[in-house]
Amino acid sequence: MGSAIWPTRVTTKQVWPWPLQLVEPVDDEDVVIRPEPQRRPGETTWLLSRDRPGTMVAKMRLTPERAVGPEHQRVHPGHEWFTVLSGTAVVYLADRRILVQEGQAAEFSTMVPHSFGAHDGPVEILTI
Numbered sequence: 001m002g003s004a005i006w007p008t009r010v011t012t013k014q015v016w017p018w019p020l021q022l023v024e025p026v027d028d029e030d031v032v033i034r035p036e037p038q039r040r041p042g043e044t045t046w047l048l049s050r051d052r053p054g055t056m057v058a059k060m061r062l063t064p065e066r067a068v069g070p071e072h073q074r075v076h077p078g079h080e081w082f083t084v085l086s087g088t089a090v091v092y093l094a095d096r097r098i099l100v101q102e103g104q105a106a107e108f109s110t111m112v113p114h115s116f117g118a119h120d121g122p123v124e125i126l127t128i
Contacts (some may be wrong), residue, residue: 035059042066042117048126059085061124068092068117078110080127087123091116 035046042065049057060082070092082089083105091098091106092115099119100106108114117123 040066055128057126057128059124059126061122062089062116062118063122064118064120066117068115070095070115072115073113074115075113076110079107080110080114080116081105081107082116082125082127085124085126087121088119089116089123089125090119 033048033050035048038045038047042063044061046059047056048059049055068090073092073094082100084100084102086102088102089100089106091100091108092113093108094113098106106116
């Protein structure tokens with residue numbers, strides 16, 4: 001049984017105005033991200049997340065013009081994860097050379113010397 005304060009049934013007359021009162025969007029800038037391409041030789045990047053410490057989501061299109069290989073390896077604090085959307089990526093991880101095919105993902109510590117790029121044509125990746 002309901003009490004005088006809390007009824008047992010809620011009617012649409014009681015609920016209907018709530019969503020309209022709680023959300024009054026002016027535009028969609030707080031929700032929709034419209035990435036602008038950032039270009040460097042052999043690399044185009046679209047940032048797909050807002051600027052927050054420790055988190056970045058991006059789509060990258062890499063071509064064979066991007067410098068990659070043991071001589072271009074670097075280290076930095078963090079962790080790398082990406083999935084290949086199309087094409088094939090090559091990852092140089094210390095003394096290893098690893099191919100990552102479309103539909104596969106790669107994950108590694110960035111404290112290990114590394115570089116990655118396109119293998120035999122353009123590659124598109126989604127990285128977090």
